[in-house]
Amino acid sequence: xxxxxxxxAAQDHAHxxxxxxxxxxxxxxxTNHKDIGTLYLVFALVMLFIGGAMALIIRAxxxxxxxxxxxxxxxxxxxxxxxxxMVFGMIMPAFVGFANWxxxxxxxxxxxxxxxxxxxxxxxxxxAGTILLSTLFMEGGGPAAGWTMYPPLVLQSGNSLAFAIFxxxxxxxxxxxxxxxxxxxxxxxxxxxxxxxxxxxFVWTWLITAxxxxxxxxxxxxGVTMLLTDRFFGTSFFQAAGGGDPVLFQHIFxxxxxxxxxxxxxxxxxxxxxxxxxxxxxxxxxYSSMVYATAxxxxxxxxxxxxxxxxxxxxxxxxxxxxxxTMLIAIPTAVKVFNWTATMWRGSLxxxxxxxxxxxxxxxxxxxxxxxxxxxxxPVDFQYHDTYFIVAHFHYVLVPGALFAAxxxxxxxxxxxxxxxxxxxxxxxxxxxSAVSVNILFFPQHFLGLxxxxxxxxxxxxxxxxxxxxxxxxxxxxxxxxxxxxxIVVKCVRGGAKATAQVWDNPEGLExxxxxxxxxxxxxxxPLVR
Amino acid sequence: xVSKRGLxxxxxIMAICMFGFGFLMVPIxxxxxxxxxxxxxxxxxxxxxxxxxxxxxxxxxTVEFVAILNEQAPWEFRxxxxxxxxxxxxxxxxxxxxxxxxxxxxxxxxxxxxxxxTAAKHFHKTQCFCFTSQKFLAQEGRDMGVQFxxxxxxxxxxxxxxxSYTFFVQRQPVDSPAAATSTT
Numbered sequence: 001x002x003x004x005x006x007x008x009a010a011q012d013h014a015h016x017x018x019x020x021x022x023x024x025x026x027x028x029x030x031t032n033h034k035d036i037g038t039l040y041l042v043f044a045l046v047m048l049f050i051g052g053a054m055a056l057i058i059r060a061x062x063x064x065x066x067x068x069x070x071x072x073x074x075x076x077x078x079x080x081x082x083x084x085x086m087v088f089g090m091i092m093p094a095f096v097g098f099a100n101w102x103x104x105x106x107x108x109x110x111x112x113x114x115x116x117x118x119x120x121x122x123x124x125x126x127x128a129g130t131i132l133l134s135t136l137f138m139e140g141g142g143p144a145a146g147w148t149m150y151p152p153l154v155l156q157s158g159n160s161l162a163f164a165i166f167x168x169x170x171x172x173x174x175x176x177x178x179x180x181x182x183x184x185x186x187x188x189x190x191x192x193x194x195x196x197x198x199x200x201x202f203v204w205t206w207l208i209t210a211x212x213x214x215x216x217x218x219x220x221x222x223g224v225t226m227l228l229t230d231r232f233f234g235t236s237f238f239q240a241a242g243g244g245d246p247v248l249f250q251h252i253f254x255x256x257x258x259x260x261x262x263x264x265x266x267x268x269x270x271x272x273x274x275x276x277x278x279x280x281x282x283x284x285x286x287y288s289s290m291v292y293a294t295a296x297x298x299x300x301x302x303x304x305x306x307x308x309x310x311x312x313x314x315x316x317x318x319x320x321x322x323x324x325x326t327m328l329i330a331i332p333t334a335v336k337v338f339n340w341t342a343t344m345w346r347g348s349l350x351x352x353x354x355x356x357x358x359x360x361x362x363x364x365x366x367x368x369x370x371x372x373x374x375x376x377x378x379p380v381d382f383q384y385h386d387t388y389f390i391v392a393h394f395h396y397v398l399v400p401g402a403l404f405a406a407x408x409x410x411x412x413x414x415x416x417x418x419x420x421x422x423x424x425x426x427x428x429x430x431x432x433x434s435a436v437s438v439n440i441l442f443f444p445q446h447f448l449g450l451x452x453x454x455x456x457x458x459x460x461x462x463x464x465x466x467x468x469x470x471x472x473x474x475x476x477x478x479x480x481x482x483x484x485x486x487x488i489v490v491k492c493v494r495g496g497a498k499a500t501a502q503v504w505d506n507p508e509g510l511e512x513x514x515x516x517x518x519x520x521x522x523x524x525x526x527p528l529v530r
Numbered sequence: 531x532v533s534k535r536g537l538x539x540x541x542x543i544m545a546i547c548m549f550g551f552g553f554l555m556v557p558i559x560x561x562x563x564x565x566x567x568x569x570x571x572x573x574x575x576x577x578x579x580x581x582x583x584x585x586x587x588x589x590x591x592t593v594e595f596v597a598i599l600n601e602q603a604p605w606e607f608r609x610x611x612x613x614x615x616x617x618x619x620x621x622x623x624x625x626x627x628x629x630x631x632x633x634x635x636x637x638x639x640x641x642x643x644x645x646x647x648t649a650a651k652h653f654h655k656t657q658c659f660c661f662t663s664q665k666f667l668a669q670e671g672r673d674m675g676v677q678f679x680x681x682x683x684x685x686x687x688x689x690x691x692x693x694s695y696t697f698f699v700q701r702q703p704v705d706s707p708a709a710a711t712s713t714t
Contacts, residue, residue, distance in 0.1 A: 113534055152600075180541045188534050218545050222552020237556060240641045241698030245569055248559045252552055313647050315566060 020520055028123075031115035032520060033100045038417075039122050040097030041410070044090050045486065047129065048403075051085035052479050054078045059441075059475035061458050062468050075458035076144035077136060083147030084164070087264070088171040089129050091398070094406045095267035096121075096178045099206045102413065103182060105511040105518060106200045108191025108527045113184040121177035128170035135160040135167075146456060148253055149224070151238040151246045155231050162232060165224045172217040179210035179217075186210075191510070193529035197291065200509055201284060204291050205270030208298045212259045212266075215302065220256035223249060247312050254305035262301040265365075265397060266294060268405030269336060272358050275412050276340050278507035279355035280347025286339040293332035293339075300329045310381045319378040326376035333369060337362065350505070353427035357408030360400060360435045368396030371446065386456075389449025395442045400435070407434075407485060414489065415503040419517030420496030426488050433481035440474030567650035570643040572693075575661060577654035579679060585619035586682045592616075593680070596694035597626055604632045607697045610673065618682040621656065628664070628697060629671030639663045640674075640695040649691045652684040663700055 020026050020035065030036060057078050061069050070078070100118065104111055112118045135142035140158025143149065154161065186207045190199070199207075226237040227249070236242025238249045277284045284290065306314060306322040314322075340362055351359070371393040375381050384390055414422050444467035449455075453464045460468065499516040510529070514522045532540070563569045593616055595609035606629040616622050630636045640660040644650040655661075659674035666672075680691065 114538070176545050180538060180545075183541060184534055184537050187532070187537060214541055214545050215548055218549035219552040219555075222549050226553070226556075240696060241639060241700070243574075243641070245559070245563070245571075247569055248556065251559060252555055255555070313568075313570070313645070315568060315648060318568075 029119070031111070031119050033104050033112045033115070033118065034417075034518065034520065036112075036118050036122050037097045037099075037101030040093045040100060040125075043122075043125055043129075044094035044097060044406075045489075047085055047089040047093070048482065050133070051082050051090055052482065054082035054085065056475060056479050058082065059472040062460070063472040064469070065460050065462050065465050067459060070458070072458045073141060073144060076146075076456065077142045079456050080143045080146050081132070081136065084132060084143065084168075085129075086398070087147065087260070088168065088175075089125070089132070091264050091402050091406065092171075092175060093125060095206075095209075095264070096175070096182075098202075098267065098271065098406070098409055098413075099178075099182055101417065102511060103185060103203055103206060104189070105514065105522055106203050106509055107186065107189065107194055108510050108523045108529065109185060109189035110521060110523050110526075112181050113189055114181045117177055118181050121174045121181065124170050124174040124177075128167045128174065131163050131170070132167035135163045138163070148257070149227060149249075150253075151227065151230065151249050152240070154227060155239065157231070162228060165228045168224050169221055172221050175213050176217050179213035182206055182210040183214075191523065191526040191529050197288060198529060200270075201273035201287070201290055201294075202267070202270035205266040205273070205294050208294050209263050209266045212263050212298055212301070216256040216259040216263075219252060220260075223252035223256065226252075247309070250309045250312060251306070254308045255302075257308065258305040259298075259301045261394075261397070262297055264402050266298070268361070268365075268402045269294065271405045271409035271412070272340060272361055273336075274509070275354045275358040275408055276343050276362075278412070278504050279350055279352060279358070280344045281349075281505060282343055282347045283508060284339070285342035285345075286335070289335055290339055293335040296332040297329060300325060300332070304329065307376055307378075307381070310378045311385050323376055323378040327373060330369065330373050337366060337369075352411075352504075353422070353424060353431055354408045354412035356428065356431045356435075357404045357411065360431070361404045361408065364396060364400030364404070364435075364438070368393055368398075368401055371396065384449060386454055387449035388445040388453045388455055391455050392442050392445035392449055395445070399442065400438050404434075404438075410485075410489070412504075413511075414492050415499035416511060416516050416518055418493050418496075419499055419515075420492050420494075421499050421503075422488050422492040422496065426484065426491075430481060430484040430488060433484070434478060437474045437477035437481060441471055441478050442474070444468075444471045444474075567644075567647050570645050570647045570650045572642050572644050572650050572653050573655055577656055577679075579621075579654060579656060583619050583679075584682065585617050587617050589618055589682075590615050591618060591680060591684065591688070592690045593622075594690065594692045595624060595626070596692055598694055598696040600696065600698070603697065603699060604636065605629065605638065605697055605699075606631060606671065607695075616680060618652075618680045618684055621677060621679045623657075623675060623677050625673040625675045626659065626695060627671065627673050628666070630666035630669055633668045635668060636666050637663050637700045638666060638697050639700050640697050643694050643696070645692045645694070646688065649680075649684060649688050652681045653691065653693070654679050654681065660695060 020032065021029065027035065027039060057070060058075065061075055100112065138160040140160055142160055143157060143164040145154035145157060186203055229235040230238050236244040238244045238246045240246065273284055273290060304322055304326045306318060307326045310319060375384050375390065375393060411422060411427055448464050448467050451464065453460050501515050502512045503516055510527060563571050592613055594613040595611065597607045597609050599605055599607050608627055610625045610627060614622065614624065628638065642660050644653045655676060655678045657675055657677035659676065664674060
């Protein structure tokens with residue numbers, strides 16, 4: 001794909017005067033893309049454990065039928081907050097963190113195009129996260145009507161709804177600013193010779209993701225603003241009493257919500273597209289088809305939203321359209337999966353931890369993809385709708401999908417970030433614990449859903465008891481296994497075997513031409529890409 | 531290549547336009563519902579029945595009436611009959627009974643919905659208590675009339691239609707005379 005001239009070996013010694021600041025102010029006022037990337041990643045990791053703790057409360061309650069630990073209102077707050085935190089507070093910031101760290105280094109740019117904006121888009125997040133979490137301590141508790149916030153139920157929330165909506169506004173604003181920054185960086189700051197079709201896949205997927213973010217996050221902002229005015233200022237966008245229609249909210253929400261799932265998964269595709277070639281010792285198979293498949297997925301994602309609402313009473317023609325267009329997404333996605341498989345075909349494979357996570361991603365994401373195709377079929381969706389089957393489906397694409405890609409990416413680039421190799425043995429143990437427990441956690445939920453167990457309810461009929469117990473055991477093993485990840489990362493930051501500039505066995509990409517750890521400033525003089 | 535400033539401006543404009551588009555979805559959706567009958571919406575003002583509609587005496591359709599109250603609504607509310615058999619093309623009368631259970635005046639608004647949605651555009655109400663808001667004195671109860679016709683173009687596969695009303699308390703202050711009709 002790209003050939004790189006190494007003409008900047010000396011550049012990392014020339015900038016001692018522009019090193020990192022000291023103490024807290026380094027992090028508060030930094031405009032350095034690597035610092036900001038680190039901040040994003042640390043924030044995401046903290047949120048992973050907050051959201052994860054909520055998930056464990058849910059699974060603890062569901063371990064046995066009946067009510068054991070929490071009351072139903074708190075249970076509903078947990079399901080809603082778990083989703084909001086994980087989607088807006090964890091997985092999206094994590095990928096923006098990767099983008100900040102890696103995109104400038106991958107395209108040979110010295111920094112992001114709008115560094116001050118970059119600082120701002122990060123520092124909005126802790127405030128937004130705090131506001132969102134603070135709703136749990138308010139009168140009436142946090143949002144409890146699901147992360148989808150469907151009216152009319154959500155309009156019966158207490159005053160804390162206003163805080164939750166404001167937090168969503170802030171989180172959305174942060175993502176939009178981040179997206180603008182990424183697009184401008186990619187469009188304007190590529191090294192000479194780095195044409196669009198020579199960019200690494202990770203950069204491509206993020207470029208397309210950033211456009212999706214700008215397209216749909218403002219629509220969500222509009223939708224939740226209407227909720228706000230309906231709840232507090234007497235408008236009737238969604239209130240039937242005043243001539244509104246609650247189903248309209250579902251259309252607005254999913255017009256955002258479906259592209260949102262690709263906003264989460266496309267950067268994961270990007271990371272996987274970096275990891276698999278590196279450990280197959282082959283260039284990515286079908287590079288340009290990967291680019292077009294990504295663009296195709298992004299386009300299709302914008303016209304399929306109503307498959308989330310087959311049961312609202314759509315006309316037959318509508319169900320047909322959304323069913324067909326949804327199933328069409330399987331084609332570009334399959335192109336990607338086959339390309340990854342073909343990249344591994346006859347490659348000189350080795351299975352270090354990042355590769356293990358990437359291969360697990362391939363298998364387990366495909367399971368989530370298949371159950372997605374099942375639910376795309378409108379007539380059978382009526383059985384799956386709002387059951388644990390959908391819970392199993394989207395957790396398969398989000399946890400062993402997006403989260404595994406993020407963890408794999410972290411292992412992949414940790415030596416580049418810290419200058420030390422992580423503990424490979426512990427990494428492998430972390431992988432196997434995660435990969436086994438994630439299946440114990442989510443696979444039984446398919447059975448529960450098909451048998452008719454509804455989601456978002458703290459109690460269930462006794463026939464569901466066995467698989468729920470299995471699922472909860474998996475949840476606790478998976479949750480606590482992630483503490484190992486923190487230990488491995490901390491250990492790697494503190495020390496370990498020195499990493500070489502290449503880290504891995506001759507991987508492709510500009511980021512592997514700078515020393516490890518990557519100096520505070522890289523590519524002050526653009527590299528030449530042929 | 532677009533300059534950095536130019537690109538940023540374009541992207542910001544794009545974001546603002548999409549924010550506007552979110553609100554634009556409200557009238558678009560409303561229009562789509564009116565055209566297609568999605569959401570079971572029926573006419574909100576008096577329907578004009580075109581002249582020369584033939585009564586289809588060979589066909590019987592069941593029309594069911596449903597009265598819905600949301601949680602804690604201070605009404606008694608029910609249909610006079612739960613269902614009737616009708617011929618398409620003919621006008622029928624029925625009524626719903628409502629009673630104010632509180633000790634003060636209330637203004638109510640009924641919101642109709644027709645299921646299945648595909649039948650909604652063939653369901654014409656020539657008189658309906660849902661066209662205006664309804665004022666109830668304390669503890670007052672009364673029948674409220676509906677007159678409707680189902681046109682003979684109703685698709686063949688529909689043999690059962692449900693007309694449901696949800697009866698809401700309006701937010702407007704009770705003593706202002708304008709409030710009684712302002713939100714219909």
